[in-house]
Amino acid sequence: MDRPNYLSRIAARFEVQPSVALLGPRQCGKTTLARMYAERLSGSSVTRFDLEDPTDLAALAQPKLALQGLEGLVVIDEIQRRPGLFPVLRVLVDRPDNPARFLILGSASRDLIRQSSESLAGRIGYIELTPFQLGETGGQNVERLWLRGGLPPSFLATGEVASLQWRNDYVATFLERDLPSLGIAIAPESLRRFWIMLAHYHGQIVNFSELGRSFGAADTTVRRYLDILEATFMVRLLRPWHENLGKRQVKAPKLYLRDSGLLHTLMGIPDRAGLLRHPKLGPSWEGFALEETLRVLAAEPGDAYFWATHAGAELDLLVHSGVKRLGFEVKYTERPQVSRSMRTALQDLALDRLTVIYPGDRRMQLAERIEAIGLTSLPDVRADIE
Numbered sequence: 001m002d003r004p005n006y007l008s009r010i011a012a013r014f015e016v017q018p019s020v021a022l023l024g025p026r027q028c029g030k031t032t033l034a035r036m037y038a039e040r041l042s043g044s045s046v047t048r049f050d051l052e053d054p055t056d057l058a059a060l061a062q063p064k065l066a067l068q069g070l071e072g073l074v075v076i077d078e079i080q081r082r083p084g085l086f087p088v089l090r091v092l093v094d095r096p097d098n099p100a101r102f103l104i105l106g107s108a109s110r111d112l113i114r115q116s117s118e119s120l121a122g123r124i125g126y127i128e129l130t131p132f133q134l135g136e137t138g139g140q141n142v143e144r145l146w147l148r149g150g151l152p153p154s155f156l157a158t159g160e161v162a163s164l165q166w167r168n169d170y171v172a173t174f175l176e177r178d179l180p181s182l183g184i185a186i187a188p189e190s191l192r193r194f195w196i197m198l199a200h201y202h203g204q205i206v207n208f209s210e211l212g213r214s215f216g217a218a219d220t221t222v223r224r225y226l227d228i229l230e231a232t233f234m235v236r237l238l239r240p241w242h243e244n245l246g247k248r249q250v251k252a253p254k255l256y257l258r259d260s261g262l263l264h265t266l267m268g269i270p271d272r273a274g275l276l277r278h279p280k281l282g283p284s285w286e287g288f289a290l291e292e293t294l295r296v297l298a299a300e301p302g303d304a305y306f307w308a309t310h311a312g313a314e315l316d317l318l319v320h321s322g323v324k325r326l327g328f329e330v331k332y333t334e335r336p337q338v339s340r341s342m343r344t345a346l347q348d349l350a351l352d353r354l355t356v357i358y359p360g361d362r363r364m365q366l367a368e369r370i371e372a373i374g375l376t377s378l379p380d381v382r383a384d385i386e
Contacts, residue, residue, distance in 0.1 A: 001152070003033055003136060006129060010037050010103070013125035018093040019102040021116060023109050024129035025233035025259070026178055027170065029152050030105040033129060034075050037103070045072035051081040063088045071099040080108040080182060086119035093123050108182055109231050131155075131259055133295045139376030142359075146288045147272055149261020160271050167265040171195075174232075184228055194225050198235065199257055199266035203283030205308070206237065206255050233258060236291075241305035241318050245348050250308040256287040263287065285332040289357045289375055290317055293328055296378045297321065313344040315354075327354040334360060336372040346370065355381055 010033075013020045022030050031050075038046040047070050049056040060066050063085055067074065079085060089102055104116070109128075116124055131150025134142060148154045148163045151170065157163035175188035175195075194215055201211070211222045229235040236256045242249040257263040263284060269275050275284065294304055299319050308314035317328040327345055336356045346354050346369060356372040363380070364372040373381060 001132065001136060001156075002036070003029070005135075006033055006127065007037055007040065009127050011040075013127060014101055017123060017125040018098055018100075019089060019104060019120060019124045021104045021106060021124055021126050022129050023106050023126060023233075025131070025151070026107045026174065027151050027153060028129055028131045028233075030107075030129050031077055032152075034077070034103055034105060038073055038075065041073055045070075046075065047072070048075045049077065051076065051078040057082075060085070064091070067092055067100070072101070073103060074100050075103045075105065077105045078107060079104050080106045080115075083115040086115045090119045090123065093120070107178070107232065109233060130291075130295055134292050134376065135296065135379060139361075142376055143272065146260050146285070147264065147275060149259040149264075151259060151261060154261050163261070164265065164270055167261055171262065171265060174234075179228070179232070182232075186225070186228075191225060191228075194222075195229065195234070196266045198226075198229070198255060199263055200280070201255050202257050202263055202280065203286050204255060205250060206253050208252075234262070238290075238304065238306050238317075241307045241349075243349075245309075247313075247348070248310040250310065250314075254306050256290065258287075258291060260284060260288040260291075282332045285359070286316060286330040289330045290328075292375060292378060293317060293357065294319075296382050297326075307345060307349060309344075313341045313348070315341075315345040315349065318349065318351075324352045325349060327351040329354065329356045331356055331358050333358055336364070336366065338366045338370055342370060343367075 010020055010022070022034065024030055049060060051057055060082065067088065076085065092098065092100065093102065132145065132152060132155050133150065134145055137145050137155065145155060148157070149167070153166050154163045157166055171192070175191055179186065179191070197211070197215060208219045208222055212219045215222060226235060226237065230237055234257065236258050237253040238256060239253050240250050242251055257266070264275060267278065267280060269278055275281060278284070297319055303320045305318045306314070306316055307318050315327050316330050319326045319328070327349065329342060336358045342354055345351065351369065354370045356366065356370065357375055357378070358372055359375065361374040361376060363374070363377055366372050
């Protein structure tokens, strides 16, 4: 599947930086996208290194010698396996008339960014590659994307059984091979139990003490496990927004599993019928719609929050877009209506607009500055904002 938006973003970053880091979860399509980008560079040489390949690892045993004579595009895949390459890359990109551009692919955000920010500050641009988005798969595939998630092999599988089997294998491989390869020494079965437990907390405000009691571990252990899953793009901790309103506001984050297909796998939901009967139907839709909204708006982590008060008012998503404050509520209903909580959020947070996202296909004005819109029409919201 072609992903022209990301290809354009890579090209734009290379206009201003000698290196670009493409970050995202395993199997989200980073290698394929890098190959697509390389194919567009007619007349330029392309050299690829896959750090999961023993031959390529051996070739980079002396990294400066291996890389300094290269020209054109140099792609280094799974670079988090060799963070020691970053100081070498800094030396290479600082050469006068540097003849190479480096496209770095990685599956672990936090460690990768820490290493690169130390060595490549001011020399690297970051792009987070997500699994397939609704704008790429088409609105006609919204239920398929919701059920299977956006990881390409799951979404493109020949049937539901094959998709579910792939996701089960993905979870096992992630726990048993991928995390140990990052130096994370946690028993796979322990982290699996924790991940399954998180699936049942999906869409809820995090209470670390409660999570610790449920899991039978200390708060520090829970936080460490959450950090690992967040850093590998499996979990989103949506931060709370609070300001001086004279009201007691929630100050703990909200938890979501980022890929709806993996969420359904961990909750034991095999198909559409099982999803529609499941008590987590509403939170599942909320997390799916929230991820799609953030992707459409291209919102940075520091611009996205939720808001809630101890009196019961809440807003699923608050996005700062330039000087505008945009509010979003997600409702799994055919007939969205304005609630008291929405009016409170609109007034207290001084929102420029509040959008209710629902599964339908009609766009409806519910009240002044409050509009209901089908998930497939989200790109229209971005167009309105711009």
